[in-house]
Amino acid sequence: MKPPPFAYHAPATLAEALDLLAEHGADAKVLAGGQSLMPLLNMRLAEPAHIVDINRVAGLGGLRADARGVRVGALARHAAVERSAAVAAVQPLLPAALRHVAHPAIRNRGTVVGSLAHADPAAELPAVLAVLDGTVEAVSAAGRRTIRAADFFAGPLESTLRPGELAGSAFFPALPPRTGAAFAETSRRHGDYALAGVAAVVSVDEDLRVSAARAGYLGVAAVPLVLDLTRRARQAQAGRPPGDADWSGVAGFVRERLDPETDIHAGADYRRHLAGVLTERALRAATADALDRAR
Ligand code: FAD
Structure with a gap:
């Protein structure tokens, strides 16, 4: 058409x-x-x-990674962010998630900020921004404002950008010290939108005991959903050697807290099941990553 x-x-x-x-x-x-x-x-x-x-507008393609995090300009393409060693060092969830976004041809052209503005609940990057508590900077003729991820996604394909506003950039905070991350998703074919996916962040304390965890979900709600799993993390660590957290109960815990929709791609029960399994897998990988970074 x-x-x-x-x-x-x-x-x-x-x-x-x-x-x-x-x-x-x-x-x-x-x-x-x-x-x-x-x-x-x-x-x-x-x-x-x-x-x-906006493709001819100078100055929107910026990509900056420093100790505080990664600032992605409105015209920075998925591929540029995915391939940046500086970005990977500061915020490994970005390349980990971007590898699952569509196919190389689409990643060469599509933008990270465009994906956030598009606000597809099945997209990877909104869940990454949400789990990291990142922000979008909106610019308009009237000025600028910073919108937290928790306030940015309003519904499927709906953000809280106002008419007249452009998303000028997004900020993905760096991982805090002794913190690791992992991304996991299931799609029918590589590059398809995910049936469900999760970005997990796990912290360990100075004694290498698992002390905090968060998970951000795609494909299971109208907006990216974040679960604070810190209490579960402490239970998983209790009575076990440092870093050897038992995440085996977490899938059931997550399943009870999600209420996904059934659509032509998957039923609600299957999405709930996937989210639980993927959470357990991502938490294990994020714990290993946190231990690597802490040692
Ligand atoms: P555009 O298409 O240009 O814009 C998308 C929307 O966002 C429009 O409403 C536009 O007005 C608005 N917008 C864009 N930039 C701004 C801005 N700076 N300020 C305000 N509004 C803005 N995405 C995934 O996340 N995961 C996938 O698995 C995936 N698979 C795909 C498969 C196919 C076959 C295709 C064609 C796309 C797929 N995508 C997927 C989408 C892709 O990631 C897009 O690049 C992304 O969603 C939008 O980025 P864009 O720069 O192309 O935005």
Whole structure:
């Protein structure tokens, strides 16, 4: 199918882009990598009167990794973030999750910030941003504001960006000291959207005892869901040698807390089952990673 008619704008500066977004408000859509927007247009699931293509705007492609975390500009492509050694050193969940995002051709064009703005509950990066308590910086002609992940995802394909706002960048905090991470998902074929997936973060204390854990889920709720598993982590460690946490009960615990939907891809029970199994697997891997980093 072909997209419905729209006015195409290709601003060269951020100020021009923001003026266009301010002028056209809810009638405008930002075009970044186009890997989600173009299919939506072609299937006539979105019919914006104006498309504001930001690909020529200078200064939006930044990618910076330092001790505090990773700042990803609006035009940084999935592939650039996935392949950056600096990013991997500071926030290993990014490349771990990005390897599961679609296929190389799509990752060469699609953007990390575009994926967050698209807010697909089955997408990997929103769950990563959520489990890390990261932020999105919204910019508009009226100024800037920082939105925490917990306040950013409003529903399937719905964020709390306002008409006239552009997501200028996203910030993924670095892992704290003595903390490890792991990502696990199940999809029918590699590169498909996941049936369920989890990003897990585990911390150990100075004695290498497991002391905290969090898990962020995709594919099991309307928005990325985060479970604080710290109490479970302490129970898993209790009475056992340092670092030798027993995660075997966690799958049942997680299953009881999730209420996924049935759709054409998988039933609710199967998604719940997957989320439990994947959580256990990811927590084990994240614990091993935390021990490696702490030693
Ligand atoms: P676009 O398509 O340009 O935009 C998507 C939406 O976000 C639009 O509404 C647009 O207006 C808005 N938007 C984009 N950037 C901004 C911004 N800076 N500020 C405000 N709004 C903005 N994704 C996954 O996570 N996992 C997968 O497994 C996966 N599989 C895929 C398989 C296929 C075959 C395809 C075609 C895509 C797949 N994707 C998958 C989607 C892909 O990751 C997209 O790149 C991503 O979702 C959107 O990024 P984009 O830059 O292409 O955004």
